[in-house]
Amino acid sequence: MSERKIIHVDMDCFFAAVEMRDFPEYKDVALAVGGSEKQRGVISTCNYRAREFGVRSALPTTKAFQLCPSLVLVPGRMDVYKSVSKQIREIFSRYTAIIEPLSLDEAYLDVTESTMHHGSATLIAQAIRQDIERELNLTASAGVAPLKFLAKIASDFNKPNGLAVITPDQVQTVIDQLPLEKIPGVGKVSIERLHQAGLYTCLDVQKYHYSDLLRQFGRMGESLWKKSHGIDERGIVVERNRKSVGVERTFSENISSFEQCWRVIETFLFPELDKRLLKASPTKSIVKQGIKVKFSDFQQTTIEHSCQHFNLAEFKSMLQEVLTRQQGREIRLLGLNVMLKPLELDRQLSLI
Ligand SMILES: [Mg+2]
Incomplete structure (x- = not known):
């Protein structure tokens, strides 16, 4: 088995960095994001200036103010951090599909099979850091190694805004x-x-x-x-980007009977969805099946059933159910969809 190439990317004091980016008045002060002083809150993240005073994550805020009386404490904007996190993940996805987020600001990437930058994990890590800085005006540190735990350790070596590489012969x-x-x-x-x-x-x-x-x-x-002994057999646990998979067909001429609808489902929609589901989830792990109908008056209705096994019979009973809403109208569109199981071990890579 060839060496794996793992990158661990970790944003530098993420929440605080986002605040400093969005509010320039925070740039030159000791800043912390966290629970308020009077409530028994703790520090969530702080910038490097605050760290010089000994302030750090998980420290009670009262203690933080003792260490650093000039500390500026802000409550944090989770919705903003989440949306920035999405932007970061979009950048990751340019380089590999095998991404395991550990939190909003940290992820493992497996680039073993990536052909970008001549397959150099080091160059890919640099490119990711550059994209993040250029596009989001934030800095990230990265570690590259053939083992997960070493990649995580390495991302800390040259923090902030740094890169460290542990090559296979240095392991x-x-x-x-x-x-x-x-x-x-x-x-x-x-x-x-x-x-x-x-x-x-x-x-x-x-x-x-x-x-x-x-x-x-x-x-x-x-x-x-x-x-x-250099053994870390944990694979990268991929989080789904896609939550659902669906197919639909709009008819050139409206149809109306159960039999006509069923024929479309059985001969076209179901086999097509089966193919797409297999691509999105090799084990076909689903939590729901759904059916969608658009009537000739452009009204649309849907039905969803919880089910763990992708099956045609379920769609048949759902079709019967959804057509009770037909009220004499013709049908111009039929669709089937499935909701994927949120998290799945898509790929277990083993070192041994
Ligand atoms: Mg971080």
């Missing part, structure tokens, strides 16, 4: 020297216990007995052992 050296607290998911409590056992770096973990690791640290022990 083992980087891992060996890696302090365990750098590994995503290793928290404060765990790190203390690891230190007590004499474990500080991945090299220490490699030298430790596997059975002792399992006994003392359970699943985290196993996960650390794997990562320390």
Whole structure:
């Protein structure tokens, strides 16, 4: 199996950066987005000036004001962040379809099979960062590596507005020297216990007995052992861009009977939808089937049924149901659609 090429893109102090972009008066102040001072809120994000005072994410706002009395705290505009996040994802999608968003401002991209920029993940990551800066006036940092967890770690190396690349032949050296607290998911409590056992770096973990690791640290022990040996078999979990798939046909001459409608569904619409569904979801994972009818007076009606298995019989009963609304009118359009299951493991890539 060839090496994977994973990019982790992480926006720099995202919420605060959007505020600084949209309101120039925030540019040169210590700025934080978060819950208000009087309510027992916490800091969600802050800019780099605020970080100089020790302000950081998840810090209670009262504490933040003690550290930085001049801090400007704004409540945040979630709707704006969401729409900027959509724009960022649109930029990602120019380079690969295999995108796993971790949050509004962070995502893994698998560009193993991308042919853009001669297949260079490094150049693709640079292009993405440039697009984001040029089009959205915001900066992002990126990490490139053959393993997911290393890509995430690398995106932090040259933050803000930086890129770091871990090539396949650098992987083992980087891992060996890696302090365990750098590994995503290793928290404060765990790190203390690891230190007590004499474990500080991945090299220490490699030298430790596997059975002792399992006994003392359970699943985290196993996960650390794997990562320390350069194993990260987690695939990129693709979020659906498409929520539904549908086909419809407008008739050159209106039709009116159940039999005529059924023939169109059975011989044309259903097989066509089947084909398109297969493309959008190889496992045909759906949550709903729907039918749409437009009558000769241009009135339109729809019916939706929950169902997990794409099936023709369901459409038959839905057609019967929808035609009870016909009231003597002819039919000028018929359509079928399905709602896709929101999230699916589209592709499990394995290193081993
Ligand atoms: Mg970020």
